[in-house]
Amino acid sequence: xxxxxxxxxGHGHGSGEPDVDYIRKSKGxxxxxxxxxxxxxxxxxxxxxxxFFVFAGVMALLVRAELFTPGRTLMDPDTxxxxxxxxxxxxxxxxxxxxxPAALGNFVLPIMLGAKDVAFPRLNLLSYYIYxxxxxxxxxxxxxxxxDTGWTFYTPYSTTTNGAVVWMVMAAFIAGFSSILTGVNFxxxxxxxxxxxxxxxxxxxxxxxxxxxxxxxxxxTPVLAITLLLLMLERTxxxxxxxxxxxxxxxxxxxxxxxxxxPAVYIMILPGMAIVNEIIATFTHRKIMGYRAVFISxxxxxxxxxxxWAHHMFTSGMSEYANMxxxxxxxxxxxxxxxxxxxxxxxxxxxxxxVASPMLYGLAFLFQFCIGGLTGLFLAxxxxxxxxxxxxxxxxxxxxxMVGSTVFAFFGGLHYWWPKMTGKLYDEKTAKIxxxxxxxxxxxxxxxxFVLGSRGMPRRYYDYxxxxxxxxxxxxxxxxxxxxxxxxxxxxxxxxxxxxKKSPWNPxxxxxxxxxxxxxxxxxxxxxQPVFTRGPYDYHLAxxxxxxxxxxx
Amino acid sequence: xxxxxxxxxxxxxAFDLPPAIATEAPDVDWLYNMIYYISVFFTxxxxxxxxxWVKIYKRKKGDKRIExxxxxxxxxxxxVIPCFFVIFLFHVGFKAYMKQAIAGQDALEIRxxxxxxxxxxxxxxxxxxxxxxxxxxxxxxxxxxSAADVLHAFYVPGARVKxxxxxxxxxxxxxxxxxxxDTPVYCAEYCxxxxxxxxxxxxxxPHGGHSAMMAMIHVVSQQEFDKFIKEGPKRPEGLTDAxxxxxxxxxNACVTCHTTDGSKGTGPTWKGMFGKPxxxxxxxxxxxxxxxxxxxxxxxxxxxxxxxxxxxxxxxMPPYNLxxxxxxxIIEYMKTLQ
Numbered sequence: 001x002x003x004x005x006x007x008x009x010g011h012g013h014g015s016g017e018p019d020v021d022y023i024r025k026s027k028g029x030x031x032x033x034x035x036x037x038x039x040x041x042x043x044x045x046x047x048x049x050x051x052f053f054v055f056a057g058v059m060a061l062l063v064r065a066e067l068f069t070p071g072r073t074l075m076d077p078d079t080x081x082x083x084x085x086x087x088x089x090x091x092x093x094x095x096x097x098x099x100x101p102a103a104l105g106n107f108v109l110p111i112m113l114g115a116k117d118v119a120f121p122r123l124n125l126l127s128y129y130i131y132x133x134x135x136x137x138x139x140x141x142x143x144x145x146x147x148d149t150g151w152t153f154y155t156p157y158s159t160t161t162n163g164a165v166v167w168m169v170m171a172a173f174i175a176g177f178s179s180i181l182t183g184v185n186f187x188x189x190x191x192x193x194x195x196x197x198x199x200x201x202x203x204x205x206x207x208x209x210x211x212x213x214x215x216x217x218x219x220x221t222p223v224l225a226i227t228l229l230l231l232m233l234e235r236t237x238x239x240x241x242x243x244x245x246x247x248x249x250x251x252x253x254x255x256x257x258x259x260x261x262x263p264a265v266y267i268m269i270l271p272g273m274a275i276v277n278e279i280i281a282t283f284t285h286r287k288i289m290g291y292r293a294v295f296i297s298x299x300x301x302x303x304x305x306x307x308x309w310a311h312h313m314f315t316s317g318m319s320e321y322a323n324m325x326x327x328x329x330x331x332x333x334x335x336x337x338x339x340x341x342x343x344x345x346x347x348x349x350x351x352x353x354x355v356a357s358p359m360l361y362g363l364a365f366l367f368q369f370c371i372g373g374l375t376g377l378f379l380a381x382x383x384x385x386x387x388x389x390x391x392x393x394x395x396x397x398x399x400x401x402m403v404g405s406t407v408f409a410f411f412g413g414l415h416y417w418w419p420k421m422t423g424k425l426y427d428e429k430t431a432k433i434x435x436x437x438x439x440x441x442x443x444x445x446x447x448x449x450f451v452l453g454s455r456g457m458p459r460r461y462y463d464y465x466x467x468x469x470x471x472x473x474x475x476x477x478x479x480x481x482x483x484x485x486x487x488x489x490x491x492x493x494x495x496x497x498x499x500x501k502k503s504p505w506n507p508x509x510x511x512x513x514x515x516x517x518x519x520x521x522x523x524x525x526x527x528x529q530p531v532f533t534r535g536p537y538d539y540h541l542a543x544x545x546x547x548x549x550x551x552x553x
Numbered sequence: 554x555x556x557x558x559x560x561x562x563x564x565x566x567a568f569d570l571p572p573a574i575a576t577e578a579p580d581v582d583w584l585y586n587m588i589y590y591i592s593v594f595f596t597x598x599x600x601x602x603x604x605x606w607v608k609i610y611k612r613k614k615g616d617k618r619i620e621x622x623x624x625x626x627x628x629x630x631x632x633v634i635p636c637f638f639v640i641f642l643f644h645v646g647f648k649a650y651m652k653q654a655i656a657g658q659d660a661l662e663i664r665x666x667x668x669x670x671x672x673x674x675x676x677x678x679x680x681x682x683x684x685x686x687x688x689x690x691x692x693x694x695x696x697x698x699s700a701a702d703v704l705h706a707f708y709v710p711g712a713r714v715k716x717x718x719x720x721x722x723x724x725x726x727x728x729x730x731x732x733x734x735d736t737p738v739y740c741a742e743y744c745x746x747x748x749x750x751x752x753x754x755x756x757x758x759p760h761g762g763h764s765a766m767m768a769m770i771h772v773v774s775q776q777e778f779d780k781f782i783k784e785g786p787k788r789p790e791g792l793t794d795a796x797x798x799x800x801x802x803x804x805n806a807c808v809t810c811h812t813t814d815g816s817k818g819t820g821p822t823w824k825g826m827f828g829k830p831x832x833x834x835x836x837x838x839x840x841x842x843x844x845x846x847x848x849x850x851x852x853x854x855x856x857x858x859x860x861x862x863x864x865x866x867x868x869x870m871p872p873y874n875l876x877x878x879x880x881x882x883i884i885e886y887m888k889t890l891q
Contacts, residue, residue, distance in 0.1 A: 070759065077746035077761030150743050156720060157703040161745060244721020250704060251719060285612070286621045290628050315706060315741075316717045317724035320654050324647055331639035335632060342631045345599050346624070348606040352616035355607060363607065367600050374592035377639075381588065381646030383581045386653065387570075387713040390706060390741040454569040454585070456710025460743040462761030539618040552612045 021423060021520040036121035037523060041128050042107030043421065046414075048132065049103050050490070052094040057486065059087035064445070064479040067472045070463055077462040081148035082163070084460065088151030093172045094135055096406060097264065100271030101217075102131070102182050104413045105210050107421055109186060111514040111521060112204050114195025114530040119188040127181035134175030141167035150460060152261075155242035155253040159234050166232050173228045176221045179267075183217030186210055197532035204513060204536045205281070205288060208295040209274020212302040216263045216270075220306070224260035227253065251316050258309035266305040269401055270298055272365070272409035273340060279362035279412050280344055282510040284351035287537035290343045297336030304332050314382060315389050323382060330380040337373050341366065354552045356508065357431035361412030364439050368404030372397060375450065393453025396446045404442060411438070411489070418493065419507045423520040424500030430492045437485025444478025506548035512536050516546070574736045574772065575712035575728040580649040582713070588642070653714050656695035656727045661688070665698045667705030667718035668871045669744055670766040671754040671806035676782045681874055683805050684755045684768040686738070689778035693729040701871045706742035709770065715741050730772040740766035747809045747819045754806035765809070786876060798886025801879055810870070813890050820870060821863045827851070827887040832864040851884050 022039045032040055063084050066074045075083070106124065110117050118124050141147060144164035149157055158165055190203070190211050203211075231253070233239050240246025242253045277288055288294055310318060310326040344366055355363070375397045378384045388394060419425055448471040453459075457468050464472065505519040513536050517526050534541040570582055663686065664675040674686045688694055698707050700718035708715035712728040730736075746762030753765035773781070788797045802808055810820035821831070830843045844850055844861055853860055858870035875883075 072750055072760070076748075076750055077764070078748060080761070081746050081763075148745060154704055154743070157743070157745060160703065244719075250721070285616070285618050289621050289623070293628055293632075315715050317719050317722055320651065323650070327647060328643050331643050334639050335635055338635045339628075339632055341599060342628075345602055346627075347621065348603060348610065350622070351606070351610050352612040352618065353607050353610050354612040363603060366603055367596070370596045370599050371592075374588075374595055377588050377592065377642060378585065380639075381584060381642050383646045383649035383653070383713075384585050384588065385646075386650060386715060387581055387585075387710070389715060390708070451569045456571050456708070456737075456739065458708060458739050458741040458764075461759065461764035462746065463759035463764045465737075465759060538620075540620045542618070550614055552614060 020522060021518065022523050023423070023520055025523045034125070036117070036125055038106050038110050038118050038121065038124060039421070039521065039525075041124050042103055042105075044128060045098060045103040045106060045131070046421075048128075048135070049095050049099045052090050052135065053099070054490070056087050056090035056095060057483070059083050059090070061479055061483055063087060064476040066462070067464070068476045070466055070469055072463075078148065080462045081150075081460075082146040085147050085150050086142065089147070089168060089172065090138065091402075092151055092264075092268075093175050094131075094138065096268045096402060097175075097179060098131060098182075099410050100275065100406070100413065101186070101210055101213055101267075102127070102178070104275070104410070104417060105186065105271065106182075108417060108514050109189065109207060109210060110193065111420075111517050111525050112207055112512070112536070113189065113193050114198060114513060114526065114532060115189065115193035116524040116526075118185050119192055120185050123181055123185055127178040127185070130181065131175055131178035134171045134173075134178065137167055137171035137174060140164070141171060152257060153228075153231060153253075154257075155231065155234065155250045156244075158231060159242065166235055169228045169231055173225055173232075176225050176228075179217045180221045183214035183221075186214040187218065190214075195530050195532055198513075201292075202532060202535040203295075205277035205291065205294055205298075206274045208298050209270045209277065212298045213267050213270045213274075216267050216302050216305065220260045220263035220267070223256065224264075227256035227260065230256070251313070251318070254313050254316055255310065258312045259306075262309040262312065263302075263305040265398075265401070266301055268406050270301060272406035273298065273369075275409040275413040275416070276344065276362050276365050278512060279358050279409075279416055280347055281537045282416070282508050282512060283354045283356060283359035283362065284347055285354075285509075285511075285539045286347065286351050287535065287539070288343055289346040289349075290339070291537070293339050294343050297339045300336040301333065304329070304336070308333060311380065311385075314385050327380060327382045327385075334373070334377065334380070337369075341370060341373065354508075357428055357435060358412045358416035358508070360432065360435045360439075361408050361415065364435070365405055365408045365412065368400055368408060368443075372400030372405055375400065387456075388453055390459055391453035392449040392457045392459055395459050396449035396453060399446050399449075404446070408438075408442075414493075416508065417514075418496070419503035420514065420519050420521070422497060422500070423503055424496045425503045425507065426492055426496035426500055431489070434485045434489040434492060437481055437488065439485075441478050441480070441482030441485055445475050445482055446478075448472075448474045448478075504548055504551070506546075507551060509547040509551055511539050511542040511547060515548075570713075571710045572732075573711060573713070574730055574732045574734070575709075575714075576731045577649070577652045577728050578711070578713045580652065584642075584645055584649060653712075653727050654725075656725070657693055660693040660695040660727065662695050662697060663688075665696050665707050665718065666701055667698070667707065667740065667744075667766070668701035669703070669869070670740070670747070670762045670809050672707070672738065672740075672766065672768040674768075678782055680782050680785065682786075686768060686770045687778055687781045688730050688770060688772050689775040690730055690733050690772050692775070693727060696726050698724045698726070702869070703744050704742045705740045705744050705766065708739045708741035709736065710739070711736035711770075717742055730770070733772050733774065736770045736772070738768040738770055740764075749812070749816065749818060751810070751812065751818065752803065752808050754803060754809060756803070762809070786879060788878070788882065793885075794882045795885040795889050798882035798884070801875075801883055802886055805873065805875070807883075820866055823887050823890050825891055827884070827890070834862045834864045834866070848884055851887065852880055855880060855883070 066080050141164040147163050147165050147168040230241055234242055241248045242250050281288055308330045311330040314323050452471050503519055506515045662677055666673040671683050673683050675681045698716050698718045700720045705718040706715050707718055714726050714728050716724045716726040744763045753760055755767050758765050758767035810818050812818045812822045813824055815822050815824040826846050830845050832843055855873045858872055859868045862868045
């Protein structure tokens with residue numbers, strides 16, 4: 001008895017009528033620009049975030065190149081400060097926050113729910129254009145002298161320095177609204193548009209992750225908006241809320257900023273974890289061990305993320321007792337993170353594991369998330385944090401979480417859903433070579449930075465003492481390997497679009513709901529209303545027909 | 554034999570921490586090492602299991618798809634045990650931290666002021682010094698830290714402590730130097746960069762504003778320390794006044810903003826400045842029109858930099874507390890830059 005009632009199987013075996021997929025449904029640039037189809041909006045987001053990603057990545061390469069030798073290598077100190085600020089601002093606000101939810105989430109979420117679209121398709125298009133508008137402000141700021149504040153915009157530096165700070169702050173402010181609207185849209189969609197049979201206990205873990213993320217986006221982003229608005233008022237009208245000469249408090253800005261930006265860390269990592277759940281389930285052919293523990297830990301992380309913001313400020317001059325409370329609360333985060341890691345690892349036990357390219361990224365995620373998470377213990381422990389705060393140790397730690405975990409998961413998701421999105425296969429062998437370049441390059445960049453930080457190398461330094469040179473050079477060479485892998489991967493995807501083989505409807509033999517629709521999906525995702533009669537990971541219930549022709553060799 | 558033994562016993566500090574110079578540091582190092590070994594252990598176990606299972610449970614054609622086994626007891630164990638572990642870490646970490654936060658009654662009090670891009674230290678007897686701090690060995694020191702312009706952070710890696718310097722606020726930190734010798738101080742909170750590529754205020758420091766904001770702590774014996782704080786700043790032997798002025802120009806970080814070769818900087822260049830009139834920025838200061846750069850103007854601009862700001866520059870210079878002799882030396886130095 002087929003567990004998913006769709007028209008899928010006829011299509012898969014070529015006996016049904018040919019569907020017109022969403023790509024060929026209508027033609028011309030305008031049919032994309034004013035589309036209400038969540039899949040096309042997802043693709044437009046994907047292209048946009050990749051443009052920003054490449055730009056901010058090049059900024060990172062410039063930063064690493066400057067640090068190849070002590071003293072002046074490429075640019076002046078002032079230029080260097082603007083370059084690393086652009087790297088941070090663009091990566092955080094224009095790449096990593098929208099990358100998984102808005103790009104991949106938009107594409108996959110309604111299909112996983114068995115829905116035709118998101119709850120508010122027009123709002124969805126609006127949030128895309130708000131994001132683009134924010135991007136335009138960012139670009140405007142860049143051509144007007146850019147910003148040298150770092151992505152954190154700490155006062156009073158940000159209120160007194162030269163440059164187009166207001167424009168850049170405005171860019172982040174506007175992009176925040178896009179984030180809020182996407183969050184609202186997804187929450188409503190998950191609540192209201194689940195297909196018959198899709199109970200909460202069958203909800204795919206990807207959607208649990210996106211759901212937790214959306215709650216954070218809706219609750220935390222307004223705080224960022226208010227903070228940035230106050231910063232703009234401070235700069236333009238000198239209201240003095242952060243200015244000690246007028247009775248204001250510069251540390252207040254940090255509290256406001258991290259009250260958003262700490263949850264924002266979970267806005268970045270939860271979707272990454274969400275993708276890894278899907279990848280591990282598909283490539284082990286089983287449900288993630290402790291499904292319930294995994295989604296509860298996602299919600300727990302979302303909750304705890306609101307309670308730990310001041311651990312970014314242990315040296316800021318807060319009272320010892322505030323430090324004590326925030327240190328204790330921060331340790332709470334370790335528990336759900338640990339539960340997830342143990343469950344992912346446990347899922348592999350006696351499973352049927354296929355190490356295809358998305359799974360490689362999934363396994364690398366697991367390894368790197370371990371490092372990112374465990375180095376967090378050094379930073380939650382007060383005494384060691386005081387030494388390591390604002391050094392390269394912190395830089396390495398959050399890059400292990402943001403890049404080693406989220407970006408690797410994003411790449412994994414991109415490989416995993418690429419056939420679904422485009423109907424084309426990419427060259428698996430090239431994908432694996434690119435993975436190894438990215439993996440080796442990435443770890444060569446950031447492992448030495450832990451050592452640099454422990455030895456006392458502060459972050460955001462243009463120049464350094466000769467004793468730090470060797471490790472900086474190793475790190476810079478790593479950035480070149482990473483760049484080769486990254487650009488090659490992008491080229492591989494472009495090649496796949498041009499002359500990739502046609503994808504079978506279920507190239508990974510997944511039981512996930514989204515593979516129950518044709519590949520690539522038609523405009524309304526399913527040719528008739530699907531009814532779910534099993535969970536998305538019930539491989540023992542899924543029929544051979546549902547999983548498609550076995551792809552593993 | 555001794556060599557082999559020293560290899561087997563744990564080193565006082567892990568291979569990647571700088572040499573410790575304070576009595577509070579070993580507690581931090583012990584914690585660091587413990588978390589380090591635990592992290593390596595867990596990463597190795599997780600990664601090892603992952604690789605092993607991926608290898609032995611590789612998918613073969615026709616593999617049976619069975620339901621994921623469920624181990625409720627195991628799940629409880631791996632939730633509860635980490636709880637105890639993090640409570641322990643929190644406790645030890647907080648205890649070690651408090652030693653670096655609370656000073657004893659008879660601690661030596663040093664005022665630290667951060668400004669773009671140098672550190673000023675004031676001793677209890679009022680003596681001030683830039684970028685060089687002398688401390689007596691074995692005496693607990695309480696640092697009272699503030700900032701003149703933007704955020705900075707006073708970071709002493711050898712003592713494993715740092716604290717932000719915040720405008721409009723005093724922050725404190727404590728350590729007890731226990732090894733005679735020099736140890737560097739860095740600025741750990743981003744504070745920008747000057748225009749161009751000026752020399753750092755401290756000789757041998759890195760360039761670039763925030764990264765150039767380095768000071769040196771000299772831990773000396775109590776006798777040497779007492780001798781040092783009693784004697785005021787005086788002209789080093791064998792130098793002319795102008796040469797001493799040149800030295801002060803660097804030590805007081807004038808060099809980060811004022812060039813001596815006529816190139817553009819954050820402040821006006823000193824080349825050819827002395828003895829000639831300059832146009833003043835009426836919008837920013839009490840002075841209007843022109844003023845002659847003479848002894849009186851230089852003296853006023855050092856003590857009260859915002860009083861008469863030169864046209865085309867921002868009022869960003871902090872006030873300086875220099876002696877008459879030091880100001881005279883700087884004037885003599887400026888005269889040589891024609």
